[in-house]
Amino acid sequence: MPWEKSFNVEKAVDNAMLLFWKKGYNDSSMAELLKVTGLTKGSFYNAFGSKRDLFIKTFTKYDQESRVALHQLTAMDSPKEAIRAFFDWLVEATASDQEKKGCFTVNMLICIKSFDEEIQGLVRGSQQSVETFFKQMIELGQIRGEISKELHAEKTAKLLVGAMVSVRVLGRGTFDSDGLRMLADQAVSIIE
Numbered sequence: 001m002p003w004e005k006s007f008n009v010e011k012a013v014d015n016a017m018l019l020f021w022k023k024g025y026n027d028s029s030m031a032e033l034l035k036v037t038g039l040t041k042g043s044f045y046n047a048f049g050s051k052r053d054l055f056i057k058t059f060t061k062y063d064q065e066s067r068v069a070l071h072q073l074t075a076m077d078s079p080k081e082a083i084r085a086f087f088d089w090l091v092e093a094t095a096s097d098q099e100k101k102g103c104f105t106v107n108m109l110i111c112i113k114s115f116d117e118e119i120q121g122l123v124r125g126s127q128q129s130v131e132t133f134f135k136q137m138i139e140l141g142q143i144r145g146e147i148s149k150e151l152h153a154e155k156t157a158k159l160l161v162g163a164m165v166s167v168r169v170l171g172r173g174t175f176d177s178d179g180l181r182m183l184a185d186q187a188v189s190i191i192e
Contacts, residue, residue, distance in 0.1 A: 007037075007038060007039065007043070007047075009047065012036075012037040012038065012039065012047070013054070013057055013058055013061060015036040015037055015038075016028075016033055016036055016037055016054050016055075016058050017058035017059075017061065017062060017104070018036070018101075019032055019033065019036050020055055020058055020059070020104070021062075021101050021102075021104045021107065022099065022101045024107060024108070024111055025051075025055050025108070025111075025114070025115070025119075026111070026114060028051075030044075030051060033051060033054065052119075055119070056118070056119065056122065059104065059108065059119070059122055059123070059126070060122065062104045062105070062126075063105070063122065063125070063126040063129070066105070066126065066129065066130075067129050069089075070086075070129060070130065070133045073085055073086055073133070073137075074133070074136070074137070078141075078146060079136075079137040079138070079140040079141035079144065079146060079147065080137075080141050080146045080147055080191055080192070082137050083134065083137050083138075083141075083160070083188060083191060084188050086133070086164075087163075087164075087167075087184040087185075087187060087188050088184070090164060090167050090168070090184060091167065091177065091180045091181050091184045094167055094168060094171035094180055095171065095176075095177035095180055097171070100171070100172045100173055101172075102168045102169065102171065102172045103164075103168040105123060105126040105127055105130075106164075106165050106168040106169060108123045108126075109123055109127055109165070110169075112124070127161065130161055130164060131157045131158060131160075131161045132157075134156070134157035134160045134161065135153050135154055135156075135157035138151060138153040138156055138157060138191060139153045141191065147191050148191075151190070151191065156190060156191065159187070159190065160187055160190070163183060163184070163186070163187030164187075166183055167180050167183050167184060170183070
């Protein structure tokens with residue numbers, strides 16, 4: 001009789017994602033992954049292949065969900081307000097994160113050199129999607145007259161990514177919600 005999955009794959013992936021998100025790839029042990037997925041070692045390898053394969057699956061899922069959220073923001077009437085809405089969400093999500101786990105992508109960017117080329121590409125691609133969102137919104141805002149044409153769209157997008165990273169990293173313990181809001185407001189003021 002062929003092997004059948006008798007566990008909730010999506011729940012196992014979500015639980016593994018949270019572990020990788022909180023502890024990183026290298027600090028998430030196989031014992032911890034087995035515990036959070038509820039699997040034995042054999043079942044784990046049958047279901048996911050390897051720790052690396054599971055990490056790729058979890059990070060890809062996170063990245064796809066993030067891209068959907070960014071795409072929804074592009075539907076807003078005002079590109080400037082889409083950027084503002086991104087930073088409003090960012091501050092709220094960071095300030096309300098009781099576990100202080102930060103952003104999965106930002107956490108992985110911090111240790112990107114420890115990954116192989118494929119995983120580095122996934123992490124950079126995730127960060128690039130945010131930068132692309134900012135650049136597109138700035139360019140559209142410039143076309144519509146909402147954002148000054150004197151701003152260099154690509155450089156400003158990179159600066160906004162830097163502000164996003166700052167909010168996520170400093171929100172893990174150094175800044176309270178007022179400090180995070182100040183950072184976000186200063187970032188958004190660049191396009192106003």
